Amino acid sequence: MRFLQLFALISLLTLLSAFTPQDRNRLGPMGQPQASPTPTPTPLPPPTVKMDAYRTAAARIIGAALTSDRAYSRLAHLTDHIGNRLSGSSNLEHAIEWALSEMKRDGLDNVRGEKVMVPHWVRGEEGLEMLTPVSRKLTMLGLGNSIGTPAEGITGEAVVVRSFSELEQLGERVRGKIVVYNAPFVDYGTTVLYRLQGASRAARYGAVAALVRSITPVSLQTPHTGAMQYDEAQPKIPVAAITIEAAELLQRMYDRGDRPTVRLKMEAKFLPDAESANVIAELKGTEKPDEVVLISGHYDSWDVGQGAHDDGGSCIVVWEAATLLKELGLRPRRTIRVVLWTNEENGLRGGNGYRDAHRAELAKHVFAIESDSGIYKPEGFGLAATAPPQVRANLQEIAKLLSGIGSDRIAASGGGADIGPMMREGVIGASLDVEGSHYFDIHHTPADTLDKISPQDLKLCVATIAVMAYTVADLPGSLTGD
Amino acid sequence: MRFLQLFALISLLTLLSAFTPQDRNRLGPMGQPQASPTPTPTPLPPPTVKMDAYRTAAARIIGAALTSDRAYSRLAHLTDHIGNRLSGSSNLEHAIEWALSEMKRDGLDNVRGEKVMVPHWVRGEEGLEMLTPVSRKLTMLGLGNSIGTPAEGITGEAVVVRSFSELEQLGERVRGKIVVYNAPFVDYGTTVLYRLQGASRAARYGAVAALVRSITPVSLQTPHTGAMQYDEAQPKIPVAAITIEAAELLQRMYDRGDRPTVRLKMEAKFLPDAESANVIAELKGTEKPDEVVLISGHYDSWDVGQGAHDDGGSCIVVWEAATLLKELGLRPRRTIRVVLWTNEENGLRGGNGYRDAHRAELAKHVFAIESDSGIYKPEGFGLAATAPPQVRANLQEIAKLLSGIGSDRIAASGGGADIGPMMREGVIGASLDVEGSHYFDIHHTPADTLDKISPQDLKLCVATIAVMAYTVADLPGSLTGD
Numbered sequence: 001m002r003f004l005q006l007f008a009l010i011s012l013l014t015l016l017s018a019f020t021p022q023d024r025n026r027l028g029p030m031g032q033p034q035a036s037p038t039p040t041p042t043p044l045p046p047p048t049v050k051m052d053a054y055r056t057a058a059a060r061i062i063g064a065a066l067t068s069d070r071a072y073s074r075l076a077h078l079t080d081h082i083g084n085r086l087s088g089s090s091n092l093e094h095a096i097e098w099a100l101s102e103m104k105r106d107g108l109d110n111v112r113g114e115k116v117m118v119p120h121w122v123r124g125e126e127g128l129e130m131l132t133p134v135s136r137k138l139t140m141l142g143l144g145n146s147i148g149t150p151a152e153g154i155t156g157e158a159v160v161v162r163s164f165s166e167l168e169q170l171g172e173r174v175r176g177k178i179v180v181y182n183a184p185f186v187d188y189g190t191t192v193l194y195r196l197q198g199a200s201r202a203a204r205y206g207a208v209a210a211l212v213r214s215i216t217p218v219s220l221q222t223p224h225t226g227a228m229q230y231d232e233a234q235p236k237i238p239v240a241a242i243t244i245e246a247a248e249l250l251q252r253m254y255d256r257g258d259r260p261t262v263r264l265k266m267e268a269k270f271l272p273d274a275e276s277a278n279v280i281a282e283l284k285g286t287e288k289p290d291e292v293v294l295i296s297g298h299y300d301s302w303d304v305g306q307g308a309h310d311d312g313g314s315c316i317v318v319w320e321a322a323t324l325l326k327e328l329g330l331r332p333r334r335t336i337r338v339v340l341w342t343n344e345e346n347g348l349r350g351g352n353g354y355r356d357a358h359r360a361e362l363a364k365h366v367f368a369i370e371s372d373s374g375i376y377k378p379e380g381f382g383l384a385a386t387a388p389p390q391v392r393a394n395l396q397e398i399a400k401l402l403s404g405i406g407s408d409r410i411a412a413s414g415g416g417a418d419i420g421p422m423m424r425e426g427v428i429g430a431s432l433d434v435e436g437s438h439y440f441d442i443h444h445t446p447a448d449t450l451d452k453i454s455p456q457d458l459k460l461c462v463a464t465i466a467v468m469a470y471t472v473a474d475l476p477g478s479l480t481g482d
Numbered sequence: 483m484r485f486l487q488l489f490a491l492i493s494l495l496t497l498l499s500a501f502t503p504q505d506r507n508r509l510g511p512m513g514q515p516q517a518s519p520t521p522t523p524t525p526l527p528p529p530t531v532k533m534d535a536y537r538t539a540a541a542r543i544i545g546a547a548l549t550s551d552r553a554y555s556r557l558a559h560l561t562d563h564i565g566n567r568l569s570g571s572s573n574l575e576h577a578i579e580w581a582l583s584e585m586k587r588d589g590l591d592n593v594r595g596e597k598v599m600v601p602h603w604v605r606g607e608e609g610l611e612m613l614t615p616v617s618r619k620l621t622m623l624g625l626g627n628s629i630g631t632p633a634e635g636i637t638g639e640a641v642v643v644r645s646f647s648e649l650e651q652l653g654e655r656v657r658g659k660i661v662v663y664n665a666p667f668v669d670y671g672t673t674v675l676y677r678l679q680g681a682s683r684a685a686r687y688g689a690v691a692a693l694v695r696s697i698t699p700v701s702l703q704t705p706h707t708g709a710m711q712y713d714e715a716q717p718k719i720p721v722a723a724i725t726i727e728a729a730e731l732l733q734r735m736y737d738r739g740d741r742p743t744v745r746l747k748m749e750a751k752f753l754p755d756a757e758s759a760n761v762i763a764e765l766k767g768t769e770k771p772d773e774v775v776l777i778s779g780h781y782d783s784w785d786v787g788q789g790a791h792d793d794g795g796s797c798i799v800v801w802e803a804a805t806l807l808k809e810l811g812l813r814p815r816r817t818i819r820v821v822l823w824t825n826e827e828n829g830l831r832g833g834n835g836y837r838d839a840h841r842a843e844l845a846k847h848v849f850a851i852e853s854d855s856g857i858y859k860p861e862g863f864g865l866a867a868t869a870p871p872q873v874r875a876n877l878q879e880i881a882k883l884l885s886g887i888g889s890d891r892i893a894a895s896g897g898g899a900d901i902g903p904m905m906r907e908g909v910i911g912a913s914l915d916v917e918g919s920h921y922f923d924i925h926h927t928p929a930d931t932l933d934k935i936s937p938q939d940l941k942l943c944v945a946t947i948a949v950m951a952y953t954v955a956d957l958p959g960s961l962t963g964d
Contacts (some may be wrong), residue, residue, distance in 0.1 A: 080734060081616055134563055136837075139928070220929040222702040248933040252562055305703075330891040415496040447622070 002411035026101040044389050047397035048481035058401040058467045060328050065463035071320040079306035079450045086303040088120030088274040088341040094300060096277055103281040106323045113277030116353040118343040120274040121145055122304055124267025133258045138246040141223040142266045143195060144346045148237045154209045157251040164201060169289045174207030175351055178262060182247040185217045188440055200231035206328045209264050210239040213247035218441050221245050222328035225302050226444045227346045238266050243425035278350045279340035284323050294337045294368040295321060295465055298344030298418055305448035313375035314454055321466035332474035341418040351418035362425050366479055367472050370416025371432035374439040375453050377408035378464040382414020382431040384423060390481040391428055398471045407464040526871050529879035530963035540883040540949045542810050547945035553802040554937045557795055561788035561932045567826040568754040568785040570602030577781060578759055585763040587932050588805040595759030599836040600825040602756040603627055605785055606749025615740045623705040624748045626828045628721045635747035636691045642736035646683060657688030658746060664729040669697045670922055681721035682713035691723040691746050695729035698922050702728050706926045709828045720748050760832045761822035767806050769815040775955040776819045776850040777803060777947055780826030780900055787930035795857035795935055797822045803948035815954035823900040833900035846905050846960040848961055849954050852898025853914035856921040857935050860889035860946040864896020864913040866905060872963040873910055882954045889946040
């Protein structure tokens with residue numbers, strides 16, 4: 001009996017470890033869910049790297065990261081003084097200038113902005129009102145990339161569906177109406193489809209506008225913005241996020257036969273593309289400077305809140321990792337390249353532009369890390385499911401250096417939106433994985449602010465990225481074991 | 483060793499039961515904390531009531547309450563179709579008319595509105611902006627009863643304190659400035675003092691306005707309004723609630739020496755007192771109709787959200803309890819009187835007016851219950867600490883009828899704002915106690931909406947109130963054992 005219980009427990013744990021929340025929420029560029037993660041191949045080959053050689057360096061890095069307040073001070077400047085940073089905004093360009101200037105003061109190498117033209121979507125004034133059966137203002141945020149409404153707004157009867165399949169059943173009956181998607185949060189990758197595709201799928205049946213329940217498990221009348229995408233085959237209609245509270249109110253009224261009508265007003269529009277830049281700084285390698293270990297986050301954010309967790313914190317973390325190594329005199333054999341991506345949120349021009357501009361040297365990118373899941377307690381890295389078993393074995397060995405701070409897990413899959421383009425060209429990529437239970441509470445909201453970031457978690461993320469990047473960049477042999 | 487461990491555990495549990503979260507958050511009228519609860523006197527005398535005689539009635543009541551959807555439907559009408567209900571608003575008067583009309587249709591006895599004049603405070607347009615070191619809109623809600631600002635607003639340097647004692651240390655250095663109270667939530671009774679007294683205590687030192695961190699443990703940029711009180715000995719200055727996020731932002735800037743300046747604009751003002759009413763309906767007693775068991779909630783709310791948890795849900799619960807008893811043919815010996823109080827939030831005119839109008843019959847009020855802690859899973863009742871031991875023993879005995887739904891606790895103290903005036907005249911009072919861990923997340927916010935109320939919890943609250951009220955009202959002898 002005891003043996004059976006133990007066996008059942010082990011089976012359960014194995015199952016759970018194969019489907020972590022990170023896996024369920026793993027995303028491709030623009031938030032599309034990726035294919036299910038491939039389980040870690042077992043058994044892995046023995047590691048070819050010698051972790052013991054890096055204990056001293058890891059100790060110095062972790063000690064320094066956990067005792068420095070600089071990363072938090074810089075994140076406070078970025079969030080409190082510069083603020084949120086949508087592509088095309090002056091805030092983003094100020095943030096870029098500030099980082100370039102500070103990175104030079106830090107003495108990092110080859111500090112530069114690499115020009116990228118970015119979409120320049122602006123929200124303008126916007127609002128949503130229920131007109132009947134009662135008059136009430138509803139909290140909303142227009143979705144990024146949406147078109148606006150005429151100045152007088154779009155008024156229509158709200159037809160509320162809980163799923164695309166309910167929409168399909170209604171079909172042409174939504175013509176001339178405003179479709180409200182009230183899909184409860186399952187996981188980000190699943191539920192975000194309503195934000196991405198909701199407008200065009202409703203427009204297909206003649207809807208004149210769409211409203212999407214915010215992609216979040218919780219709400220205190222909290223609207224979540226984020227990118228939407230038009231299907232070019234359908235008419236373009238405006239689309240906005242509403243709060244869980246508003247979606248449930250409309251659902252109740254619709255279910256009771258109240259036939260609620262609402263008026264949506266949005267000034268949203270695109271201005272001409274704007275000039276922006278990926279911010280790049282390096283710690284030049286001593287022996288193989290043309291080989292690159294890339295560490296990155298995205299510098300742009302939505303135009304609400306402070307873009308603290310998403311993704312200003314990650315930018316400060318990867319930058320601090322490089323500066324800390326430089327201060328410690330830990331210059332590795334290969335080059336560590338910090339990249340703060342522009343335009344992840346509504347275009348991915350930074351990630352695509354980098355791939356294009358650096359195509360010739362992509363084969364020399366030995367490893368690329370992206371942090372874009374918020375700054376919470378780091379748990380390790382999510383390694384691309386396609387990574388060779390020898391690389392996985394070696395990274396698992398290196399990650400043991402992080403066991404003392406609990407960030408030594410190499411999960412079965414991972415990657416990132418901005419490093420996606422280069423990964424599709426063969427670069428081995430990974431995400432920084434963090435404890436993610438509250439990320440989607442504040443994601444793309446006015447509540448993504450510095451107070452939500454624990455200074456300790458920020459330090460732990462710096463330590464985790466710095467130890468991993470330094471060790472991989474300094475290996476005498478190759479990560480692939482060749 | 484085992485014995486000692488057990489002894490320690492029992493001691494700990496005893497200690498915990500004496501200081502429940504309900505006790506820590508127990509409030510007097512207008513939110514002032516009351517004196518610490520007196521522990522239950524032990525041992526209590528044996529009960530004089532015979533609980534077994536009420537098992538059949540309790541079974542019918544619980545069964546009916548748990549299978550009826552009427553309370554939820556009515557709460558949906560109140561919240562979705564009528565909406566929030568500030569004293570003086572047309573919404574509140576519509577709600578009163580609707581309840582009177584429906585209560586008559588239910589066949590309740592002596593349905594009437596008892597006129598009370600109420601304060602008529604209106605919010606008007608309002609807003610808060612940071613001007614330096616950066617320009618940023620800050621989320622706020624003016625506090626109820628506050629005066630407004632001049633049309634151009636009040637602009638001043640923000641001086642941020644974490645406590646009254648930090649304010650006292652600054653003293654006259656806040657003259658001409660705007661005091662920001664950034665006091666973290668300890669418990670409602672403790673922290674609400676900043677909302678109630680913050681303006682006058684800052685005005686004493688010459689501050690020109692005050693901002694108060696919202697009284698809540700959590701925030702997604704969520705402002706919480708609520709009543710403030712002026713000390714007539716000090717100049718009146720306007721005061722508003724800000725979010726935790728805004729308070730922490732101002733704190734960081736103040737600590738860094740950024741000398742943030744803000745501009746507060748509020749149109750808030752009092753209009754002449756308005757006519758309102760306590761809504762009253764009865765189930766007339768068969769043998770002692772002049773003896774009253776009173777069950778109540780307050781019908782007014784703040785002017786944001788829907789006033790669902792605070793306190794529309796309670797009003798529907800006490801009303802439904804009476805209607806359910808009538809339908810079941812359970813007419814007790816004494817009269818059960820339902821009261822939906824007006825103006826609890828910013829004046830307590832309903833509770834005071836009732837005491838004055840019914841002073842002659844207060845001695846015949848054998849028991850008064852108020853529900854005003856939100857509609858969550860009921861846990862029992864908080865009985866006034868001053869209640870005679872025999873009453874406590876009898877209520878504990880009666881509460882055993884509720885053990886099957888888990889609401890059989892008689893806590894060491896309790897009461898309520900609206901029944902406070904009659905309790906001070908000697909009426910024995912109690913609160914409905916509910917699981918309170920999330921009440922202050924949404925209290926006085928735009929997020930106090932119907933979606934936060936579990937239909938099951940609503941049913942359980944109806945059952946709990948109805949069983950208790952019926953049994954006390956039907957006792958052959960007196961509750962006091964005389």
